[in-house]
Amino acid sequence: MTFLRIALRLAWRDLRGGTAGLWIVVLGVALGTAMMAAVGSLGGAVLDGMQASAREAVGGDLSVRLFHAPATPEQRAFLEAAGTVSETAELRPAAGTVSGSARILVELKAVDGAYPLVGAATVSGAASLAAAVAHRDGFWGAAVSAELLDALRLGIGDRLRIGVGEVVIRAVLGHEPDRAFRAFSLGPRVVVARPALAATGLAGPGAPVYWYYRLLLPEKGRSGAVLRDLERRFPDAGWRIVDAAHGIPGVDRTVQLARTLLLLGALSITLVGGVGIGRALSAHLDRRLPVIAALKASGGSPRLLFTAFLLQTLFVVAVALLIGLAAGAGLAGAAAHALPLDWLPETAGALHPPAFLLSATVSLLAALLCALPPLGRAVGTSPAAIWRSPGSPPRQWHGWRHGWRHGWRIRTAVGVLGLSLAGLLAAWTGMPLAVAGFLSVAGAVAAGFALLGHGLALAARRLARNRGPLVRLAVANLGRPGAPTVPVAVALGVGLTVLVAVGVTGTAAVEHVEATLPAETPSLIFLNVAPHADRNVRERLSALSGVERVETAPFLHARISRVNGIPVTEADVPRSVAWAVRGDRGLSWRDRPAATDRVVAGAWWPPAYDGPPLASLDAQVAGRLGLAVGDTVTLALADGPLTATVANLRRVDWTRLDLDFPVILSPFAEPPRHSLVAAVWSGAAAVPAVEAAMATAAPDAAALRTAGLLRSLRSTVDQVRRLLDGLSLVALGASGLVLLGAIANSARRRLHEMAILHALGIGRRPIGLAVVLEFSLLGAAVAAVAAPLGWLGGTAVVAGVTDAGSAAGGTVALAAFLAAPVAMAAAGAGLVAGLRGTDALRRLRGNALD
Structure with a gap:
């Protein structure tokens, strides 16, 4: 205790004697701390807010999704035995006025009486969502977004045609709890009752409908066991499963990636500032070398002097940390209000104490990392060497009880600090x-x-x-x-x-x-085109003035359920490609490679191939999954599992927004139930004519403008x-x-x-x-x-x-x-x-x- 008291007294007296140059230390530490605190606090608050709202965003404790077909009676019975179930169906059809004068792509959701299991849906114009979508006066009702009313120039009480059916608009849709963190939508929202979907004729066998089953479990912590039983009972069902206990897939991963990127950017600022910190401390200690020499000549031990100047450095760094944390809190609040994202949770602007603690710790470790070498050199210099050359302080390591020779303790401490800094950052970012x-x-x-x-x-x-x-x-x-x-x-x-x-x-x-x-990029993409309309669509659209190119491709959804016979739930799938196996993905098949296909391994199947199923995979996804030419993948289709042998790997440029798929299969002798997707390249002036022609050639196809x-x-x-x-x-x-x-x-x-x-x-x-x-x-x-x-x-x-x-x-x-x-x-x-x-x-x- 006496030793520490003496060291503190020496540090304080020397600090009172002059702090010239230490302002560089304060600014360097404060700048990096402020950036890390702001980024960490904002990202941490967003992630915590999403985690707290995960049950509402997921729609329950678990969300299970199928495509093309609803759950079978056996699957539905299993889900109902596990907890309370709510079934919803989502699809993207074209909706328009009764006269047919205007049409628009909409996102349609059909809900049952149990919806929503968690949270509350809000509407204006009706007492509740259930009242808005109920069957009354011979028509089913609908709650729609205000965007649809503006686009079609409709109002409450007007009728809306969807497929072959009609619904009456009875309310304007407000909040949907299970869409809280969906930042992107392809069209206005329309919500109807589950029985109303049958009247539209859009949910027939093989139709492109997403069937969601949300579960509310009677006991917390049972989601893992339910998921294991579900995968074991129905391994090739093609489920896309979301567990609210693990957050919101995709969204939390994106936020975590963004936070990591910005944190590393802030760390680069800290490390660059660390060069200035080391330089400033070296200059400060150079100016204090005569004092150090006098103290050592008077009997002061190197250990005492090192402790005193280390405490002095820690005091300056502490002041800088306080300044940086205060500035970081202001930056985080300003950024939360400036970000143009309406899906951010309300907690995004709140302070996140763990982030401030972590940023302060990282900055402290970085400052010590840069400060220890000049401290070791200063206290290790002999008084004789200092007095011999007062104008040019020497750079040398002298013995400290024979242990500081060559500065091995300093180097060891620097190594430990560096590893601690890397480990802390790895744990913080995940x-x-x-x-x-x-x-x-x-x-x-x-x-x-x-x-x-x-x-x-x-x-x-x-x-x-x-x-x-x-x-x-x-x-x-x-x-x-x-x-x-x-x-x-x-x-x-x-x-x-x-x-x-x-x-x-x-x-x-x-x-x-x-x-x-x-x-x-295509000017227009048409979804849900019937296969029998393929030739008619291509001929009609190609004949239009201003149309440069028309392409159609078969399209269906499937999930990769097994890799070389091993269920993906048991495989070690890297997080970077988890999106490829987490749920169903769009796939297609074609006889010949497209002009943009770049085969990097294997070869394309021969023309008119009529053998066992072959597959062409995205090379990046295949590499991360450990797949090579000759391996097998099992796809969970609506008609049952299909195992294909990998024939080749392609380099896919996803930034081109072209008509491409991560999995392309060889042609089928008897194709499974599917639809077509059509892409049209044309000038902006030809877009209305293309949409009008498609309304005649494929009236159920939904148009998506890529502009x-x-x-x-x-x-x-x-x-x-x-x-x-x-x-x-x-x-x-x-x-x-x-x-x-x-x-x-x-x-x-x-x-x-x-x-x-x-x-x-x-x-x-x-x-x-x-x-x-x-x-x-x-x-x-x-x-x-x-x-x-x-x-x-x-x-x-x-x-x-x-x-x-x-x-x-x-x-x-x-x-x-x-x-x-x-x-x-x-x-x-x-x-x-x-x-x-x-x-x-x-x-x-x-x-x-x-």
Whole structure:
């Protein structure tokens, strides 16, 4: 206790003696903490809110979905024995006025009397949803969204034609509890009673209808047992099962991915700021070396001095953490109100205490990681070495009771802190591979720029020979002992690399959405086209003026239930491709490969193939599932399970929004019950004529205009790009903070060198110009490496997610454009340093004359 009291007293007295340069530590820690706290708090609050609302969003404790056919009597009996059951049917037909003058794609839901099991559905214009959809005056009722009333110019009391039936609009639909977190809808909502669906003629055998069975269990915690029994009793039924205890699949995964991406971006800001933290502490301790030498000569042990300065550092970091947490709380609240997402839970704007604790812990670990090496060097320097060279503090490790020799304890502590930081981030994000990959790439980039800094310093010492005085002085400054070449190169290099990579990726994404997708994406997609109408549809639409291309493909839903005979419920499926096996997916079959098919393994089946079922799979999905050519997959179809042998693997570019499927089968001798999907490429002016022709050729087909999808995608890409651009700019701002800190922290040494040069007869202006040239050369060298590196990183990301080509072209100019301000900023920093130095020289000369 006495030891700690003495250490605290020494730390406080030394802190009172001067804190110059420690503001860099405060700003660096506060900036990273604020970003991590904001991202972590917002993401954590959203995830917690979704978890708390999961039962309502799922519709019960469990949700079981089938496609094409409702549950069999045996399946229904099993579900009813497990708990309270509610059956709903959902499909996407075309609905219109009774006269047929207007039609629109709608999302139709047919509900039974038990709906909803959890939560409450709200309507306006009727006493309740049950009253709105009841059978009265010879018609079934309907509750519709206000969007449908505006699109068809209808009102309450008017009739709506769906299929071959008619319903009366009796209410405007408000809240649907089981759609709370569905951010995207293909059309206006229409809710009718379950018996009304039969009157529309749209739910016949094999019809494209989603049949949902929500269960409310009598006892909590039994969902796992019920699911295991369900899979064991009906292994090939093709269920898509959602357990509310595990959250909302898809939505929570997306939020978690976004949170992880932003957290890693915030961590990059913290790590870049950490370079400034280490530099600022080194400069602060360099200024305190005479004090350290005096204390050691007076009997102060290295352990006592290390503890005192560590406590001093912790005090400064604690102040920075408080500032950062306060700023993070403000940022999280502002972001929650600014996000244009109406499905966010009400808790999204609330503070999330675990996130603040975690962000503070991560920032503390990162600060200690950067602070321990300079602390070890300072207390390990002998007083004699300090007094021999007071103007240029030595860099050495001396023994601390023979244990600190070579600084092995410091290195061990740094290693433990680094592993703790990585483990904490992995636990926080739940994505250890992403964290490991990020830290590996970040470490490699930082090490590369550190080597660049050392190389610049080495080259500068050699190039300084046989140059003009100004250039020789500037170049020599880059290689002098204690020069900030390495830390500035690391900070500016990492910040600029991130900025260019994000800029290139964002630009390529925007160009893809703006130029490539509109040219390649169909203008219209028609769902639920009857197979017998295939030829009529293609002939009618192809004959229209302005139609460039018409394609149709058979379409049905199936679930991958087994991989090489092993049920997917027992297989180790990576989360990245869980979407492919979690539920039913659309598939098709064709005789020949399409023009866009890129077979990367195996071969396509021969024309007119008439043998056992073969399959063509998306190569990425197959690779993650461990499937290769010759393996088998079992698909749960409405007509029963079907096992196919993998004939080939395809590279599918999902960013093209083309008519493609993750699973394509060889043609059937007798196809199962299915529908067709038709895609039409045409100019915008031809869209109304195409819709009118389809109303005659396939009256039950629902039209989907892709222009709305492209607008939504464009808006999403723009929002993500702006967010990532903001993070990368903050990272570059942290690099600028390191640059300014390097100027401030080396001011004493630089002034000492300037005074010597001035005493030797070199004027103030050449000295100042030499400093400007020094930083300009450093900034230009870093920009020359970081811009191409960031461009390569951005093009690698683009090439990994799309086949639209590399991000070359305009992105090369973008990289150069982003690199120019960095070189200019470095030159500006040199100008500031030069002006400060020459002004100090002028004052020194004035004092000497006085």
